[in-house]
Amino acid sequence: MTEKLDMGRRVRLNRDRVLRAGVSLADEGGIDSFSMRRLAQELEVVPMALYKHVSNKEELLDGMVEIIIAGIDPPEIGADWKDAVRLRVLSARHALQQHPWARRAIETRTTKTPAVLAYMDSFIAMFLAGGFSTDLTHHVMHALGGRMWGFTQELFDDPAMPTAAKQAAVPPEAQTVMLRRMAELYPNIATIAASAAHDDGSVVGHGCDDQFEFEFALDLLLDGFERLHRQGWTSRPGQRSNR
Template sequence: MTVSRKPLSTERVLQAALSLADKGGTDTLTMRAIGQALGVEAMSLYKHVANKDAILDGIVDLVVAEIALPDPADAWKTAMRRRGVSAHEVLLRHKWACALLMARPNVGPAMLRYVESTLETLRGAGFSVKQADYAWNAMDSHIYGFTLQRVNSPFEADQYAEAAETYVPRLPPGEFPRLTELAEHVMDGRYDGVPPITFGLDLILDGLERTIT
């Protein structure tokens, strides 16, 4: 085992755990694996992190810290749109994180700043406390669901045309004209299965704007 030359710290442990999770998911996060990545014995990690739950909480907060906060200088819809796009892009880089964000309470410093800035933007736009809560959750439901759809898609963008060519001949002639029409669009090779995240996000933002009282 290579001896670690840098002193251990909570930050180093979490960064090593983040790297492992990005490569193999959170199931790979054992103290032994993290220790090997750092070149130390697993027991030495406990001086810096209490347990695996603390590691999961820590690396989720590292991911959230990568998301762009709403810019107070922007109009609220612009700020929230950028926030949504940034969150989607970050969660695609860390494919394990989306499910973990939905499954665990998150109260790390980055998450607290993220939520506070989001609520401040919405309250500043004229949303009531209740409306701001609903608006934030509506946007995040779309962001998380859309991201999970992309992460778990069985096809890459260039595979949709091939799949359509395989399954369209199995459709009874004339029985599913709209599916056939869509399949022909898919087979031109430019279809990647889902619209950009901004399609749904803009619909939500436009709808939320009408609820401001």
């Protein structure tokens, strides 16, 4: 039993309730303002009550990541490796989009928890079940990188390349000057940016790392993995295929 702050009532805490409350709090306010004290206030308990369930903030964040992982669909039973991997990646992307703070939490974890290791293990299993060699699977996992979790680094997310949302707050005259200056300094980036402009109703929408772009790159990777697998590719010097 854990004492509430008013001392007159009691509420039962367990690790799962603490972790889920942490996820909800991070969803509302982000990870920067997140703290054990703030979580204790949310649960209406004294801060020390939390330490019966998590030893510190890092363990709390580890557990919160576990909650997110639990929301990712398991590998599709009976699907071939390519479909299974694609569906799992897109499910991970959907799960992380519901919790914008989760990407940063995953990237900053210094310890691979059992949940994280199990998730990675399940990815390796999908490739091995598809007949991939351990050698190729090793390199495939490196190539997937953060995409395994449903995210990538956004190539053009830079203040110098204002998105439509940012542009809306900038006077049209200033936008014209900014874009002209960009074209002078970085003509090739400006060319690509101009050609990639999308209407409001476009599938791609505003920004280069949305669902369309993500799936485009994911499919390129999966097609490449498939080609190497069919070729019997190996990383051993002198035995690599050039096809």
